Amino acid sequence: MKEFSIIPKIVQMDSAEEFCRTYQIGKGDLFFVSGHMYEGFFKENTEGACVVNYRNYASGEPTDLMVEGIYKDIQDIEYDRVIAVGGGTILDVAKLFALKYVSPVTELYEQKIETIRDKKLILVPTTCGTGSEVTNISILELTALHTKMGLAKPELYADEAVLIPELLEGLPFHAFATSSIDALIHSIESYTSPKANSFTKIFSIKAMDIILRAYKEIAYEKRELKKDLLGDLLLASTYAGIAFGNAGCAAVHAMSYPLGATYHVPHGEANYAMFTGVYETYQRLEPEGRIKELNGHLAEILECDARDVYTELEKLLNNILTKRRLRDYGVTEDDLNSFTETVMTKQGRLMANNYTELDEQTVKQIYKKLW
Template identity: 55%
Template sequence: MKNFKLSPEIFTFDDCKEFCSTFNINKNDLIITNEYIYKPFFEKHVNSPTVIYRRDFGSGEPSNIMVEKIYNQVKDIDYKRVIGIGGGSILDVAKLFALEKLTPVCDLFEKKFPPKKNKELILIPTTCGTGSEVTNISVLHLSSIDSKLGLAHDEILADSAVLIPELLTVLPFKVFAASSIDALVHAVESFVSPKSSVFTEMYSIEAMKMIINGFKSIAIHGENELNNHLNDFLIASTYAGIAFGNAGCGAVHAMSYPLSSIYHVPHGESNYVFFTEVFKTYEKLNPQGKIQKLNNILTDILNCSEKEVFEEMEKLLFKILPKKSLQGYGAKKEDLELFTDNVLTKQGRLMGNAYIPLDRETIYSIYKSLY
């Protein structure tokens, strides 16, 4: 039985100039990125690639509408390689442009035709959270169902994942905080997933250690301390990506999708809202399973008692990024039923990776407690 796959090939470079020289970025390349990243770090080191700035096609979470607009601009360009440079949303979009056929995008995500890759794909993260550079998952908001949905298929795996810590030097602290908490969620959710294995556990545990210890140092010394941990956070994010790319994420992600879709809350921040409450619920419903092993690991890292583990986690994360209620993001009480319906009807892929099955009453009670 297959339980682990390690792909793509991973490269590390000290700076962007070295990457551009090694990969010979040229007119046969399509780059999807943001202007504030491309101009200072890449523009003077490349030879006439086609460059698409994602923000020219809309703001907020990526959608099928955004992808269709980009496609209409590049469909007549004969590019051989796709290079995504950015956070998870940009990398998720870039993956689709390595496919032979990607439109209609809603049909692709609803599995009405199979994805088939026909171009080389290179992914370069500029945050330290999504792990998208090493996963076979792309997530978009689909207008056809008015919700986020993930496409998971090996045809959208990158050929090369490139880690360049230099790119994190311009990352605003709040963006770092949300993205790195997202990576922590990836590590923890994949650890308790029914699809986890001894291989994914190894990556999950190491990611947890690196991220939490980095947070502890920042909590003590202040935001500037991040500069001493950029490489660690970047690597930890990739470790977590390898773990959840194989074992999957569960209820935290599933419950966060309606909030981020409707109220345009950044993905990592949306996951943060639900993280500890979902795991407290898991622990209450099945304290003797895999979550006990997780608690043992977290107590060692957090240096606390087992019964305090999620409270101590909340205290630490709040020092990195203050947490809001659902109401704080504009959610209304009537949304809670709609959110619950969305989880049960549209997020089956994610809920299948939950530590234990959650029924409607339990899901609704979590939303209500966080309102």
């Protein structure tokens, strides 16, 4: 039996001003936002709210230390609505604060603490990548365990996901690149997942179409992100979030987590480092399955032969974000063993969604090839 659902109500708005007017942020609200975004759009419209600038707690990817730091500072504050405006880091962290019990967060992720939702949750993305606004997944680096883990629970779905293209207008190109490549990989991994179905595939295809056609335009314009692409790219990220929220991501994400956690590589960039290595392996092991459909569709967009699709795709992606070998991040040969062990022992949730089975030896071979 295959299932499909879109849980959050999805709202599209033209401006932050419209959002503030509609949602009336104030007393009883825990409001997550970066200082830059707060000053630019929300400063005059949050009186009475508990405003959390997550950048005061850490920079980069979300960690257990960030969550515990925020929890320590707000644990005595009463609130009944969580609103988060930001990228995947801030949205994933905010989801946890809609739960009754947040700390110790490591025990939450190890499922030693029951996930009970007792607050309303509204998520507003400001990148075009994670799709976190429509998923029930929160990803954290658990520093004590030296890896990233995902908590996937129905209680982590937002009540509403609000899409405002205006909030992407100041997005730095590198942040655009890493987040949108993440969305592209969401769309591709969900397409080849054994949990994919007719509904998820529609969202996967639409997301990859929008992103790759935008990439072609950006490559032609020499890495300029034009405002008229932002609305479509924001939608593509949400489409991909719907697809992988139902069908799941797989080995690309599983293998990227140790790299991201150990060497603090941005999530989308870590995924890109693994992407073609994993899919070329899939192609070698099981060329006649759904990957054949995928390759045919990608070849049509890229205007190339299906046999050359991953070579041509990497050429296009390198116009957006230069791919680096694992050793360029500082990864050692000894790391490849520990990375492989982590994937095989701690990322079963993701590895269950692989297009075809990847055993320990194969995972190690992929790492070695990318090293």
